[in-house]
Structure formats: structure tokens, C-alpha cells
Amino acid sequence: MIKNYIKIAWRNLVKDKLNTGLNVIGLSVAFAVAILLGMAAMYQLSFDGFHENGDAIYKIVKTQQTPKGPLAGTVHPAPFAPSLATEVPGVKRITRYLQNGAIAIQGDREIDMNIVWVDKDFFSIFSFPIISGDQNAPIGDLSSVVLTEKAAKNLFGSVDVIGRTFNLLINGNEKPFTVSAIAKNNVPETNLEFEMAIRFESHQDYLKHKEQWDSQYHDVYVELQEGVSSVSFEKSSESFMDLHYEKAIGMLKRDGASADINGRYMNIELVPLVDVHFASFKNGFVEVSRSLPYLILGIAFLILFIACVNYINMSIAKSAKRLKEIGMRKTLGAHKKQLFFQFWSESLFVFLVSICIGVLLSFAFVNEFKTTFNTNLNSDLLLKPSFLIGLLGIVILITIFVGGYPALLMSRLGTIQSLKGKLESTGSNNVRDVLMVFQFGIAILLITGTLVLWGQIDYMRNKDLGYDKEQVVSFPLNGKRNSNDAVELLRAELKGNPDIISISGADNNLGLGIDGSRSSSKIGFEFEGRAVTTNFLVVDHEFVHTLGIDLVLGRNFESASDSLVVVINESMAKELGVEDVLSAQLEIEDGVYFPVLGVVKDYNFNDLDRAIEPITFLISREWGITYAYAKVSPNNMANSFETLEKTWKKLEPNAEFLGSFLDENIDRTFNREKTTAKMISSGSVLAIILSCMGLFAMSLLIVSQRTKEIGIRKVVGASVGSITYILTKDFLKLVLVAFLIASPIAWWLMREWLQNYAYRIDLSVWFFVAAGTIAVLIAILTIGTRTIKAARANPVKSLRTE
Incomplete structure (x- = not known):
């Protein structure tokens, strides 16, 4: 019996090559995309999940109530731990845990x-x-270091x-150090990256x-003893913080801060290690959001859903051509159960072939996927038992429900109804x-x-940030x-070169450079009887001029000798709250006061998801700078860049120019x-393609059901346009x-997403239109290609069986 099911299923699939091909192509592509997206999501969700004691490891966050609201931070003083x-x-x-680079010297390296x-x-x-x-x-020793394999080589x-x-x-x-151990290279899915570990x-x-x-x-980072919960530890630490x-x-x-609901002003909060990758502190609270990997998984399931809907609709469309076969089988004594398994076996064939092709496609395109979507997913994930079991479970569920519904529908058709060829x-x-x-x-x-999304990205790319970003090159020193x-x-070295306008430096980069390093510094001090906090940037005296930042009050640094004064931005001037800000003196170091030399216009030194904050510039040879900035001539930027690289190589022949x-x-x-x-765009394109395949299947079904009606309408004088309208209006209504259902949902989702940005586009109605x-x-x-063809057909052919 089973052999007979398989044989007939194969014959039917081969006989209807167009339908079978469309189903296999749609499902194969959907499976491949879903597998790749699933791997990307699993990669994100697996961050720091490989540590043996991970359930007991936490990152310590300090939370406090300030006059401006709650504030959370991850940095602590040296005696804290x-x-x-x-x-x-x-x-x-x-x-x-302090991540801080340094130059390692070994021979001429x-x-x-x-x-x-x-x-x-x-x-x-x-x-x-x-x-x-x-x-x-x-x-164990202060002079010992651990190198990764890559760093050792x-x-x-x-x-x-x-x-x-x-x-x-x-x-x-x-300073000399001795290699005491070699560690395996870091896996990509960790936030604790290092090449060298030192005491x-x-x-x-x-x-x-x-x-x-x-x-x-x-x-x-802390590992708690067995049986100690994070909640109990946080409670126990209150007296320590006080x-x-x-x-x-x-x-x-x-300064007027309000206590939290427990009457406290400062606490520690433990963030589980597996949540660290998803934690943010923008709004003063510890917020853990896995929205990105869940969004990726959501797109994968939506693509699969559309492909499965297509299969159901195309199977129903195909059933109209098999009504007489069903009626004949029932006349000869076939039971509903037998008909169900006959049609379901065809679905099983299609799904098995599709999943096999989908897996092969995902293997074939995994590198292109990684490059396009900038992810480090590991193709070995495809071979992990947990992933394979989950994939097999999804395939089984899809086969049972998606393949089972059309089979059940066709097996329940009445004998007379089937023999008449009417669905x-x-x-x-x-x-x-x-x-x-x-x-x-x-x-x-x-x-x-x-x-x-692309509108917001374009807005961020083109927004005036308050400094010259097109003509300035930065690189690490x-x-x-x-x-x-x-x-x-x-x-x-570059003085007098017409391609180089000015050179400066600072202890932080603007944006994210090729070296991938990012940092920021904040400092707090007393000013007129209250605490003031400001971002802090050590600069060279040419910094403001090189970046093209506008000066609104006072003057700029003129030379390296201006090391006992500061320049602040407008937000910092507002923070100080004095009428004559140039008369203010800031006690940045204990007992040492720095007069305010000038005020620059606010500029976006943070990412655009954060509002502009107070910042203070200071010249300090002791604290030093880590990045150079060069303003180049707009006439020949490529040549200017090459000049900078050659000059840097001349000064530091063993250092890479980044x-x-x-x-x-x-x-x-x-x-x-x-x-x-990119992921949503790709999902949109694929969703449209798959939906069009479904629409095409539906147009086949409707045209086949209304063939006689089309013939009669043409005989009585209906035009091609009117018939096309009649056939397409129902689809367009759907x-x-x-559109009416999706637009409010899209508006709510996009509005919530845009709230993450201090600077954002307006959610115009034209996006939805x-x-x-x-x-x-x-x-x-x-639809038009199929319906116009049907409307133009010879009515004699449509009515010849009457």
C-alpha cells in the first residue's frame, strides 16, 4: 500500500511539472533563507553562553538616583572588587576587567x-x-601574561x-613580561575579547x-557561590554601598535627587553574563533587549509562513484539475483515509526534496550571507544535534499541517461533486x-x-553633526x-604641504575607526556647591580648528602652553548655569582650578541615538592623546590620504596605518x-516574490473555476477590460x-523603534502609502498576465464542453 502511494505520488508530481517546480523552488528558497537567518539569530543568542559556570557569573552595574533621574554605569573604582x-x-x-591596548615589542616586531x-x-x-x-x-605573577594562539604567532x-x-x-x-600560558583563540560569540591577559x-x-x-x-565580574541568588546578593550589598x-x-x-521606590540612592545590580551582550544603559536603567535576534527569527518564520501559504493555495488550485480522479477513486471504493494519505504523500515528497535543497543552498551561500549581513555565524551550527533536531521538528510540523490541510480538503470532497468536476x-x-x-x-x-529603516539611516548619514566629517582623517597613534x-x-613633516590643512589629536576617536576601538571618559567635580558631571576629552591645541567646530564664545586653545585652561561646549555651559561662563573655574583636579577659555557650539560626539551631552576639552601631556586627526584638502583627497600614510610610515615604520x-x-x-x-529589505523582496507565486496560483484557481462564465460574458459582448476587472477586483480587495491591517501595526512598530534615537526622521504617512x-x-x-490571457481567450474553447 505504502509503495503504491509513493509510486502514484511521484507520477502525479512529475506529470504537473509547473506546479511541482514552483512549490519546490519556493519552499527550497524559504528553507534556505530560514536556515541562514536562524543561524544568525542563534549566533547572537549564544553570546558568552559557552562558559561552564555561566549561570553563576554576573557583571556588576552601579545604579544611582541623580537630580536628573536614574543613572546606570558599569565602571568601578580599583578597591571596589x-x-x-x-x-x-x-x-x-x-x-x-579593563580592556586597554599597548604596544608589544619582540625583536624588530x-x-x-x-x-x-x-x-x-x-x-x-x-x-x-x-x-x-x-x-x-x-x-599568578604580576609579570606573567597569557597569549592567545594568534597573538603568540x-x-x-x-x-x-x-x-x-x-x-x-x-x-x-x-616593561618586561613573561609568557606563562597560551590560551585558545577567542570564539567570535564573546564580549570578552582579548589577545593578551595581564594582572x-x-x-x-x-x-x-x-x-x-x-x-x-x-x-x-563576579561568580556567586552555589545557592546564592542575584537578588539576595544585591540585598546583602546595600550596607556595603552605604x-x-x-x-x-x-x-x-x-543636589535634590529623589530616592527610588525602596528609599535608596545607590545600589548594585547584577546582570547575568548571557544578558551582557544585550544590555544597554541609555535611559538610566539596565535594559536587556534581544529584539534583533528575535526580529531575525521572526523574519525567518514569516518567510516560511508565506512559502507554506503558497503551497496550500497552489495545492487547492491544483485540486480543481483532479476532481474527476478523486470521484473515480471514490466510485471504485477508495476511503477518505486512503485518499488523504495519497495526497499527503505527495506533500511529503515535496517537503523532503525542498528541505534537502534548502540545506544545500544554505551551505553554498553561507559565506555570501556572512559578508552581506556582516555576521560571524559559524557554519558548524548546521551540524549541531540541537539545531538539526529543531530543524527536523519544524519540517515535521510543516509537513503534517501544511501538507495535511490540502490533503484533508480533497479527501472530504463528495463523489457526485467530484465526478461533475466542480469544486x-x-x-x-x-x-x-x-x-x-x-x-x-x-x-x-x-x-x-x-x-x-533606510530613511533613518540616510538621515543619520547626512545630518550635520557640527564638525567637518568629509575632510578629516583619523587614525590611532x-x-x-x-x-x-x-x-x-x-x-x-607635513607643514607647507598644500594637501594637508592641519594636524591635531585627541584621546578618543569620533565614530568607529578601522581599529574598532571605542571609549569615552567622564569626570565629576564640585561647582558652586553641587556636583557636575561632564564628558572629558584630552586634545591637542589644533583640535577645534582641525574639526571645524564653531566657537561661539571666548577663544580657542592657541598652543600647547594652554594646559591650565579648558574649552567647553554649549551643553556644558548650560550645566554650569552661570551668567558669565568665561569667569567660571572648574576644579577638575583636587585643589587645581581650570578657567573656562571658550565655548564651542554643540556637536554630536556620541552616536545619534543619544542627545548631545556636556563635554570639556583639556590639553594634558600627562594624560596623553591616542588618535591623530588630519584635515585634508578637498581637491585631492586620495593623494592626501596617501601622503598621510607615507608620513606615518616614515615616523613609525613598524606601526600599521589605520x-x-x-x-x-x-x-x-x-x-x-x-x-x-538589509535583512528586512531582503525579507521584503523574498516575501513579495513568494506572495506573487501565491497570487499566480490563486489566479490559476479562479480562472479555472470561472472559465465558462468568462466564455458566456464574452459571447454577450463583455470587453477584455471588464472581464479583467471582474477577475482581479477580488484579489485587490484582499x-x-x-494594507489596512498591516499599516497600523507597522506604524506602531516603527514608532517604537524610532524612539531609540534622539535624532530621528518623522514617521510620514508617505512611507505607508x-x-x-x-x-x-x-x-x-x-494577476494581470493570467487574467488578461483568460479574458482574451476564444469563448468557443471555454464553452465547448456545454
Whole structure:
């Protein structure tokens, strides 16, 4: 019996090559896209999920109530971690974590290393496998370091380097370190990336800040003891915070901060390690959002849904051609159960072939997918048992329900009805219409999302940020020379070159450079009896001029000797709240006052999802700068860029030149948005294509059901246009209903998404009109080809069986 089902199913599929081909192509592409999107989502959701003790590991966040509202931050003072471990019960292990690069020197090799400065328990807390060297205490000594395999090969040319020494350039001085262990290379799905791990106590700022509770500059991770919950630990830490932050809490009360619902002003909050990748602190709270991976999964399921709807509709359309076959089988004694399994076996064939092709396609295009969508998903995920089991489960469910519905519908047809060759207009038509509304509703939703996302991205690309981003090149000062000296040498070497207008430097980059490093500094101080917080930027005296930032009050720095004055922005001037801001003096260092020299116009030094904040510029050779900025002539930018690279190589022959224009840096800051937009755009295109296949199937069904009607209308004088209108109006009504349903949903979703940006586009009605128009035009083009052909057919052929 089963053999007979398979044989007949195969014959029927081969006989109707067009329908079978469309089904297999649509489902195969949908499966392939769903697999790739599922892999991308699983990659995102797997961040730092590989650590053995991950359930007990947390990142410590400090939350406080300020006069302007709640504030959350991840940085802590140097004595925080050791004090917490000894004073609050429940700590199993704890580590400070500071990511800060330095130049590693080995022979003639000079490499800018990504270094993490951590405590000795770091490798006991986190599962970064040690493949050689000291397994128990890889950084037990202050002069010991752990290198990854890649870093060892870059520095020494080999991984067999246990016991070998090299120097790190720290504050202009070379300090020797010894390799004590080699760690396996970091997996992509971790936020704790490093090439080299060194003891926190060896950092150049440690001794200066060892006992200072008001200097916060590093993260802290804690592993709790078994049986200790994060909630109980947070409660236990309240007295610890009250003791060590008594002065800070008193200042918050004095400045008018309101206590939280528990009557507290400062707390610690534990963020689970697996949530760290998704945590943000923009609104003063710890907010964990997995919206991006869930959005990716949602698009994958929507694509699969549309493909499955197509299969159902095309199967129903095909059933009109098989009515006599069904009637004959029933006349010869076939039962409903037998007919069901006969038709369901055809679906099983199609789904099995489609999933096999889909898996092959996903393997074939995984590299292109990674490049296009800028993701590091691992193709090995396809071979993981959990992924394969989940994939198999989805295929089984789709086969049962999607393949089962048309089979059930056809097996329930009456014998007389089937022999007459008429498919009754039953509730299946309602199901068909609902499915079509869902199809086009999804397509309109995705099209609207695409238009809004690209509109926001275009707005961010073209917004006036308050400085010159087109003509300025930035690059890290990653050589051996003192960074201030390097900028002065660059300025001297390029003086008089018509392609280079000016040279400057700062201790942070604008946007995201090629080196991928980002940082920011904030400082708090007392001003006229209240606490003031400002972003803090160490600059060269040419910074404001090089960036083209407008000066609105006072004057700019004139030379490196202006090291005891500051320049602030308009937001900082408002924060100070004095009538004559140029008379203000800021106590940035204890007992040292810095007069305000000038005020610059507000400019966007943060990403556009954040409003402009107060910022203060200071010249300091002690604190140093880390990035150079060069303003180039607009006449020959390519030549100017090449000149900069050659000059840098002349000054630092062993350092890599990682220069890029600021507009490129800004563009990199919204890579997340661009990736999301690309995924939704691709989903929209695919949704439209699959929906058109469904529409085409429906037009086949309607035309086959109304062939006689078309013939009669033509005989009595109906025009091609009127017949085409009659055949298409029902479809267009469904598209209109889909538009009316999808538009409010799209408006709500896009409005919520745009709230994440301090600077955003207006949610114009034209986005929705454009999406609906695109959907209608595509529907007309898809249906029109088939309906016009039917309307133009010879009525004699339509009526010849009467």
C-alpha cells in the first residue's frame, strides 16, 4: 500500500511539472533563507553562553538616583572588587576587567595588542581554555601574561613560547613580561575579547588609583557561590554601598535627587553574563533587549509562513484539475483515509526534496550571507544535534499541517461533486482569503519597515553633526613614540604641504575607526556647591580648528602652553548655569582650578541615538592623546590620504596605518541598523516574490473555476477590460484589507523603534502609502498576465464542453 502511494505520488508530481517546480523552488528558497537567518539569530543568542559556570557569573552595574533621574554605569573604582569580595557574603570569585591596548615589542616586531588587565581568578571564572603552560594559575605573577594562539604567532612566530619574554610599551617605558600560558583563540560569540591577559595590578594606573573610590575606570565580574541568588546578593550589598559611597550619596541628596521606590540612592545590580551582550544603559536603567535576534527569527518564520501559504493555495488550485480522479477513486471504493494519505504523500515528497535543497543552498551561500549581513555565524551550527533536531521538528510540523490541510480538503470532497468536476465554494475559500491577507500583510509590513529603516539611516548619514566629517582623517597613534611628540612630528613633516590643512589629536576617536576601538571618559567635580558631571576629552591645541567646530564664545586653545585652561561646549555651559561662563573655574583636579577659555557650539560626539551631552576639552601631556586627526584638502583627497600614510610610515615604520575619514567612521556606528535594514529589505523582496507565486496560483484557481462564465460574458459582448476587472477586483480587495491591517501595526512598530534615537526622521504617512502602492502594483502585474490571457481567450474553447 505504502509503495503504491509513493509510486502514484511521484507520477502525479512529475506529470504537473509547473506546479511541482514552483512549490519546490519556493519552499527550497524559504528553507534556505530560514536556515541562514536562524543561524544568525542563534549566533547572537549564544553570546558568552559557552562558559561552564555561566549561570553563576554576573557583571556588576552601579545604579544611582541623580537630580536628573536614574543613572546606570558599569565602571568601578580599583578597591571596589577586593572590598566587595571580603565584606559581602556570597562571592566565590571576582575579577576586575579593563580592556586597554599597548604596544608589544619582540625583536624588530612592534604589535598593537588588545590587552585585558584582570585579576588572577579570571581564567577560573571564565572558560577560556589554556592549551599550554600553567593551567591552574596562568597569571599568578604580576609579570606573567597569557597569549592567545594568534597573538603568540604574531609576536613570536610560534605557539611554543612558554617562558619567553617580551616588552610592553607603557607610558613611554618598556616593561618586561613573561609568557606563562597560551590560551585558545577567542570564539567570535564573546564580549570578552582579548589577545593578551595581564594582572590588573600591573596596569600603569593601578598604584595611583589603588585606594581611590572616586576614580572609576574598569568593569567587574563576579561568580556567586552555589545557592546564592542575584537578588539576595544585591540585598546583602546595600550596607556595603552605604558605607563606601556615603559621601557620594550625601551629595546626591544635597543636589535634590529623589530616592527610588525602596528609599535608596545607590545600589548594585547584577546582570547575568548571557544578558551582557544585550544590555544597554541609555535611559538610566539596565535594559536587556534581544529584539534583533528575535526580529531575525521572526523574519525567518514569516518567510516560511508565506512559502507554506503558497503551497496550500497552489495545492487547492491544483485540486480543481483532479476532481474527476478523486470521484473515480471514490466510485471504485477508495476511503477518505486512503485518499488523504495519497495526497499527503505527495506533500511529503515535496517537503523532503525542498528541505534537502534548502540545506544545500544554505551551505553554498553561507559565506555570501556572512559578508552581506556582516555576521560571524559559524557554519558548524548546521551540524549541531540541537539545531538539526529543531530543524527536523519544524519540517515535521510543516509537513503534517501544511501538507495535511490540502490533503484533508480533497479527501472530504463528495463523489457526485467530484465526478461533475466542480469544486464547491466552501469554507476553504475563506481560509484562502485569510491566508492571502496574511501574506500581503506581511509583505507590506516588511516593505514599510525597509522604507523607514533606510530613511533613518540616510538621515543619520547626512545630518550635520557640527564638525567637518568629509575632510578629516583619523587614525590611532599606535607607534612607539610618545603620542604628543608623534602629533608634533606629523605637523612638522607635513607643514607647507598644500594637501594637508592641519594636524591635531585627541584621546578618543569620533565614530568607529578601522581599529574598532571605542571609549569615552567622564569626570565629576564640585561647582558652586553641587556636583557636575561632564564628558572629558584630552586634545591637542589644533583640535577645534582641525574639526571645524564653531566657537561661539571666548577663544580657542592657541598652543600647547594652554594646559591650565579648558574649552567647553554649549551643553556644558548650560550645566554650569552661570551668567558669565568665561569667569567660571572648574576644579577638575583636587585643589587645581581650570578657567573656562571658550565655548564651542554643540556637536554630536556620541552616536545619534543619544542627545548631545556636556563635554570639556583639556590639553594634558600627562594624560596623553591616542588618535591623530588630519584635515585634508578637498581637491585631492586620495593623494592626501596617501601622503598621510607615507608620513606615518616614515615616523613609525613598524606601526600599521589605520586611517579612515570621519564620515566612514560615523557610517560604521550604525552597522547594526544597516544590517537590520538589509535583512528586512531582503525579507521584503523574498516575501513579495513568494506572495506573487501565491497570487499566480490563486489566479490559476479562479480562472479555472470561472472559465465558462468568462466564455458566456464574452459571447454577450463583455470587453477584455471588464472581464479583467471582474477577475482581479477580488484579489485587490484582499490586498487593500492587508494594507489596512498591516499599516497600523507597522506604524506602531516603527514608532517604537524610532524612539531609540534622539535624532530621528518623522514617521510620514508617505512611507505607508508607498508600501501599499508597491504591493498593489506588484499584485496587478502578477494577476494581470493570467487574467488578461483568460479574458482574451476564444469563448468557443471555454464553452465547448456545454
